[in-house]
Amino acid sequence: MAQTMKQVVLAAYAQGNPQPGDFRVEEVPIPQPGDGEILLKTLYLAVDPLLRFSVDETVLTGGGRAELGQPMIGPVVSEVVTSNHPDYAAGDVVEGRSGWQEYAVLAPDQSDYRGPPRKLDTTLAPVSTALGALGGPGQTAYEGIVNVGRVTAGETVVISAAAGAVGSIAGQIVKVLGGRAVGIAGGLAKCAALLDLGFDAVADYKAPDFAAQLRAALPEGADVYLDNVGGDVTMTVLPLLKRGARMPMCGFIAYYGVGMEGPGPDRLPGFYRLIMNKGLEIRGFAGMLAGQKGLEDIAGWMKQGRIRFAESIVDGIEAAPAAFSSVFSGHEHVGKLLVRVAHRG
Ligand SMILES: NC(=O)c1ccc[n+]([C@@H]2O[C@H](COP(=O)([O-])OP(=O)(O)OC[C@H]3O[C@@H](n4cnc5c(N)ncnc54)[C@H](OP(=O)(O)O)[C@@H]3O)[C@@H](O)[C@H]2O)c1
Known part of the structure; x- marks a missing residue:
């Protein structure tokens, strides 16, 4: 396994709609998991419009905030590489908020109000849908x-x-x-x-x-x-x-x-x-009030062929800043716009 990884950090608070230059890509050592921690490899990251509130100098929301010089926050789908936690095993695929970086270490027992990473049923649909139709x-x-x-x-x-x-x-x-x-x-x-x-x-x-x-x-x-x-x-x-x-x-x-x-x-x-x-x-309304019932209904409709998930995927973590900016300035993508950071396995 490589010793270093890329991460996208916030270089400047957004003025107006976010621009690619508000971010920079840095190379840093891959962190190692301690007791009770898991090492995650990022597969997909989502460029959600609401992340605009997290990159403003003014605090516009009570939710997560990106800090200057720190990795951009946001929902991702990852694969567990190493687990020192009884609820997770190497190879599990999870959805969480470990941000715009190729690898991350998390302590599931010390999660914020959103709870520990959600384990995905990889047989249901492509794992990317955990950031779209099934997320x-x-x-x-x-x-x-x-x-x-x-x-x-x-x-x-x-x-x-x-x-x-x-x-x-x-x-x-x-x-x-x-x-x-x-x-x-x-x-x-x-x-x-x-x-x-x-x-x-x-x-x-x-x-x-x-x-x-x-x-x-x-x-x-x-x-x-x-x-x-x-x-x-x-x-x-x-x-x-x-x-x-x-x-x-x-x-x-x-x-x-x-x-x-x-x-x-x-x-x-x-x-x-x-x-x-x-x-x-x-x-x-704000937040995912639909909860598990909503996801179960959508998954059922998908199985019946009554709902199709539309998604557009761009490749490479370096593509994340431009993809995020394009959400606000017009792009041709239909459905959920995702950045594929790595393939599984
Ligand atoms: N209440 C909640 O809990 C909650 C949760 C998630 C998302 N949201 C909100 O739901 C909305 C859609 O989110 P999403 O995840 O579907 O976003 P998305 O997939 O990124 O799509 C956003 C689309 O908005 C359109 N758009 C951008 N700027 C526009 C403008 N100035 N005027 C008109 N259309 C514009 C663009 O499509 P066109 O090319 O067609 O312009 C863009 O592709 C956002 O406002 C988001 O903040 C709310």
Whole structure:
């Protein structure tokens, strides 16, 4: 085994959307596990939009924070290389948060509130799905559509950032529940990919006639809007919601680069007027409240062929900074964007 490894460290707090230059790749010795510890080899790392809050100079979230000069934090799938802990054996594949580095040592008994690394059933699906359909994004989609959105058969659901990790699963859950799924994404290729995943209609928010496309896709309005984006996209959707529509507020990626206050000018008056006039029920949610039930349902639907996991994979840990930056600046990837750090075995 090699003596040294690469890790991606935070070189500067992000100003606006994250840039590749906010990170640097360093070569360091591979750590050795002590008593009660395990040595992990990273297979995949996820470039999640919410990690933007972890690289801001201002503390924007109570969750994990990356420190300058330290490895970037974030969810990864790893293989156990050496175990000095009774619950793990060499060869186990786990999902945890050991960050953007090729190897990591963890003490499962001293885990934070997220708990010890989750052992994966490697027979269920490719292990990469633990960072997508069968991980946080899948649970988020389930929470937004099933628990917060309370979608029922026959309802029309419109989803922003529909070609992303959350949206691509959310639309398919709508179909499983017997609803009509309308996806909003940027560009013709992404919209075509959504139709291929089973969405009933799409609208391209980067096209000049986006509002007309959305009106055509929602001739009778929408019962539920799963919002991942905020901003102009949401202001275009709101007038098309039915009276009393539900709006699970999942994310607001259009604003992640602009800090706490938003870009201004203040559009809240118009926003509130629409909420009031339409009697909208808006509920924000954060965290993986869908829990094990959500993952079990999604896994069952995957086995039945009713849900497909879309993922795009780029190779090499050095690709992580550019991949993370591309989440905010537009890329052609559909589904969960992952960085493959190593192959298994
Ligand atoms: N509430 C929770 O617990 C929870 C958990 C996980 C994720 N989230 C949130 O859910 C949302 C989706 O996450 P994800 O994991 O699916 O992300 P993802 O796979 O990385 O997809 C994000 C997509 O958002 C679109 N986007 C980026 N900037 C945009 C902008 N300014 N306007 C419109 N669209 C933009 C891009 O697609 P296009 O090419 O189509 O523009 C991008 O591919 C994010 O807001 C994330 O923070 C919330």
